Amino acid sequence: MIKPRRQNESTDGDQERLQRYLARAELGSRRSSEKLILEGRVCVNNQVVTQLGTKVSPGIDKVTCDGKLVTPSDSLVYIMLHKPAGVLTTLSDPRGRPIISDLLPSEGLPRLFPVGRLDYQTEGLVLLTNDGALAYGLMHPSFEIEREYLAKVRGCPTLANLAKLKAGVVSDGEKLWATQANIVTRGASSAWLKLVVHQGRYHEIRRLCDAIGYPVLQLQRVRIGPLVLGKLAKGCWRRLNLGELASIRRVVGLRTA
Structure with missing residues (x-):
């Protein structure tokens, strides 16, 4: 069985049946793709899958057949987007709330999937x-990709508080820590912090700050690995340039597409 997804990973609305995915990757018809699955030749996230009802998230799950990576024949596209607060990082929502695909054009792009998520009120790089x-x-x-955030917190943490974040805190039974924790600006009743993490835990930054008694008021992700949000305006997107694409693929051991 495929391991259940964490709360911050893709939902059923972002998924499709494995045999359809294989067919889109030109491995044959759906019927012949079903045969590949039943013969145990297909893996999802390094686990052999033999159930025809299995669903995968294109752009998120790693699918292989006979040990070779399977990717649908659509042209590969890489987009940086500045997500505003009040938008879900998903492709569907039964409650009709704004979703990230609302910020993309309805034509001219293949079906794209967000890599990881930002919570509803967090803004920044996706x-x-x-x-x-x-x-x-x-x-x-295993790749320990850094994510950098700017967090406005209630109150003004001391250097000792920031040291706790780097030493590690326990939240809901999980140990969390920041590899970097610095004060950017300090006001009368709040402060902006720069925090760098690489664990990818659910609501990681908010939980870190709550653990030292300084709740987050505003949160923005400004970097993923070598990708920097820069001056991209809220709600806007652009394609990665060749240098950015090479750098982000390099950190996970991939050649430039």
Whole structure:
């Protein structure tokens, strides 16, 4: 069985049946793709799958057949987007709330999937792609991809408080820590912090700050690995340039597409 997804990973609305995915990757018809699955020749996230009802998230799950990576024949696309607060990092929502695909044009792009998620009120850098190998690598904990955030917190943490974040805190039974924790600006009743993490835990920054008694008021992700949000305006997107693409693929051990 495929391992259940964490709360911050893709939902059923972002998924498709494995045999359809294989057919789109030109491995044959759906019927012949079903045969590949039943013969145990297909793996999802390095686990053999033999159940025909299995669903996968294109651009998120790593699918292989006979040990070779399987990617649908759509052209690979890589987009950087500045997500505003009040938008879900998903491709569907039964409650009709704004979703990240609302910020993309309705035509001219293949179906893209966000790599990881930002919570509803968090803004900042989101990478969208249909490159499943890249998405898998960026989310796999073994690569320890850095994520950098700017967090406005209630109150003004001391250097001792920041040292606790770097030493590690326990939240809901999990140890969390920041590899970097610095004060950017300090006000009368709040402060802006720069925090760098690489674990990819659910609501990681908010939980870190709560653990030292300084709740987050505003949160923005400004970097994923070598990708920097820069001056991209809220709600806007652009394709990665060749240098950015080479650098983000390099950190997960992939050649430039």
